Amino acid sequence: MTTRTYVLTLSCADTTGLVAATAGYLAGRGIFITESAHFGDPETGRFFERTVFRAGPEQPPIADIEAGFRPIAEKFGMAWKFHDTAIKPRVLVMVSKFDHCLNDLLYRYRTGSLPIDIPAVVSNHPDLARVVEWHGIPYHYLPVTKETKAAQEAAVLELIGRLKIDLVVLARYMQVLSPEMCQALSWRCINIHHSFLPSFKGARPYHQAHARGVKIIGATAHYVTGDLDEGPIIEQGVERIDHTFTPEDFVAIGRDIESVVLARAVQFHIEHRVVPNGHKTVVFRR
Numbered sequence: 004m005t006t007r008t009y010v011l012t013l014s015c016a017d018t019t020g021l022v023a024a025t026a027g028y029l030a031g032r033g034i035f036i037t038e039s040a041h042f043g044d045p046e047t048g049r050f051f052e053r054t055v056f057r058a059g060p061e062q063p064p065i066a067d068i069e070a071g072f073r074p075i076a077e078k079f080g081m082a083w084k085f086h087d088t089a090i091k092p093r094v095l096v097m098v099s100k101f102d103h104c105l106n107d108l109l110y111r112y113r114t115g116s117l118p119i120d121i122p123a124v125v126s127n128h129p130d131l132a133r134v135v136e137w138h139g140i141p142y143h144y145l146p147v148t149k150e151t152k153a154a155q156e157a158a159v160l161e162l163i164g165r166l167k168i169d170l171v172v173l174a175r176y177m178q179v180l181s182p183e184m185c186q187a188l189s190w191r192c193i194n195i196h197h198s199f200l201p202s203f204k205g206a207r208p209y210h211q212a213h214a215r216g217v218k219i220i221g222a223t224a225h226y227v228t229g230d231l232d233e234g235p236i237i238e239q240g241v242e243r244i245d246h247t248f249t250p251e252d253f254v255a256i257g258r259d260i261e262s263v264v265l266a267r268a269v270q271f272h273i274e275h276r277v278v279p280n281g282h283k284t285v286v287f288r289r
């Protein structure tokens with residue numbers, strides 16, 4: 004059996020002995036911890052931890068490590084999960100017509116800098132089929148109108164189930180998902196919004212920003228909830244601009260910010276660096 008790397012993420016009510024409990028348990032089984040971070044939120048009284056460790060032939064199988072940890076987790080009322088880093092997450096990318104975030108994700112996928120599988124891309128427009136199929140990825144053109152939204156979303160959910168999708172990425176997918184769809188994809192659907200939230204929610208944020216005369220523009224990657232542009236934020240990025248920039252300049256600069264912010268958010272998610280904290284997140288960055 005080869006040596007594998009695992010990530011343990013957990014959260015619970017904060018109290019003394021939590022770090023010692025986790026580290027002590029792993030050390031007790033001769034497990035080598037390679038990285039560990041924790042945070043106690045004074046506002047919510049919640050504790051959050053991410054611990055990375057290696058387990059090889061000398062250690063118990065992961066199932067036994069998990070089973071042995073359960074009593075500790077139950078004692079502290081933890082929400083917890085062991086993640087095997089060797090398993091590549093299966094990501095469904097959804098897009099409308101703007102291709103910059105899609106192209107960036109496809110490049111990172113193709114070069115391996117983002118260790119994911121992309122079993123399919125879904126779009127409500129036919130425009131981007133060629134670039135996706137050039138990457139050997141099936142393109143599902145699923146148009147949607149107000150009248151067909153429920154049926155279209157059912158088709159998307161059927162695909163997500165059939166392809167065993169772990170994460171959905173809205174890479175400028177310009178349709179509002181229903182509350183039912185958001186519930187089905189809770190904490191596993193990431194959207195890129197083209198503004199520095201909470202400023203300029205909704206449609207045409209760059210034009211809103213230009214009209215307001217801002218000096219900084221940005222982008223926000225967040226988990227999708229039924230409340231438009233209100234989901235838990237994972238990552239944000241900004242760039243300085245000035246009075247000489249047109250709305251078109253904003254859009255052009257925004258493409259780069261959006262692509263980088265979305266890719267970072269996906270990387271944090273697949274490295275199990277993001278732990279839910281109510282309507283917010285704790286992100287254990289590198």
Ligand SMILES: Nc1nc2c(c(=O)[nH]1)N[C@@H](CN(C=O)c1ccc(C(=O)N[C@@H](CCC(=O)O)C(=O)O)cc1)CN2
Nearest residue numbers: 176177178179180194195196205206227228229231232
């Ligand atoms: N439930 C959610 N769905 C989506 C979210 C979200 O936060 N919650 N984000 C959007 C992306 N987005 C902004 O980032 C956004 C996309 C589209 C619209 C919008 O008003 N769309 C119109 C239709 C527009 C069209 O047909 O071109 C609509 O759906 O009626 C606002 C914000 C992705 N989905």
